[in-house]
């Protein structure tokens with residue numbers, strides 16, 4: 393079938409378009425409201441068109457948008473300081489997306505190895521990992537559809553099971569050319585996968601990295617910016633990474649990413665080592681500063697935590713007996729559905745949208761991935777739970 397669209401068909405789109413967004417809601421042109429449990433894939437964590445953020449965008453757009461990194465940029469300094477403060481990191485490099493932030497992190501690890509005389513260093517990554525779509529980050533990614541046919545740089549990565557620090561230890565014992573371990577605290581794209589040991593797993597990974605003197609890179613592109621109930625998910629643990637990346641919720645819809653460093657990782661990149669024409673514009677960084685202010689001042693994380701508990705208890709009370717389980721943290725939840733009840737997982741997204749005006753995503757085969765706004769109201773949270781329960785009760789025929 394030949395499409396008349398001028399857009400390359402890289403996405404299989406749902407047959408709906410939205411004209412307007414406000415808070416937890418998206419509206420079609422005729423005004424029909426849809427409750428958004430996905431927020432543009434964990435991006436609009438503060439809801440659509442948050443008034444303070446929209447006002448900051450409009451104001452800054454009329455003052456100064458871009459000058460380039462050839463000059464000092466006040467908003468970049470301000471946003472960098474605020475971000476490092478909430479992240480517990482020292483320094484930041486601003487990029488425009490998650491993949492770019494991860495690309496910077498991986499390049500940093502390779503440069504670190506190079507200065508230590510390694511010929512062709514490897515990075516340990518996880519099964520089911522997702523790190524982006526540039527050639528290096530898609531090579532770090534596990535998803536076969538994303539990798540197929542791209543001559544991925546597989547010799548540069550070692551893949552081990554997620555949640556198993558002994559497997560990292562074994563890989564490090566078997567290879568003397570590893571420069572870093574890279575992972576997501578909770579794996580988002582592959583279905584909200586959590587480690588069996590929870591966030592304690594991160595401390596185990598940290599110990600293994602320290603024992604072998606390799607960098608620990610955390611990809612918090614999805615888990616960051618309050619999503620899991622802490623500013624960064626790693627802050628549920630007792631440790632800190634050497635390199636931390638984020639994007640998605642960092643701009644609440646404005647494209648921006650960041651790669652942060654701590655301790656000896658601060659020294660890896662010097663003049664000319666890396667760059668980005670757009671990275672860290674006055675406009676993007678003003679948005680970052682505003683997002684951090686709103687997350688902090690609106691107590692968005694405690695709201696997210698409270699609503700998460702409400703969502704979880706409501707869902708489990710209605711569906712727990714039907715074999716439905718939950719995983720994740722804060723406002724990043726996987727509703728794991730039983731595989732022996734004849735549920736047609738691929739039709740759930742359409743049914744939720746068409747019959748319940750609820751926007752969801754299905755990941756990892758049998759998990760509904762919920763990434764709702766951090767700051768939704770308790771009423772909206774219950775409304776979301778009720779729509780989900782109606783959908784699933786029908787699927788489970790109870």
Ligand SMILES: *Cc1c(COP(=O)(O)O)cnc(C)c1O
Nearest residue numbers: 489490491522523524580613614
């Ligand atoms: C979305 C995502 C990325 C890629 O971010 P883009 O902005 O799409 O490049 C990388 N890592 C994780 C964990 C993600 O969820």
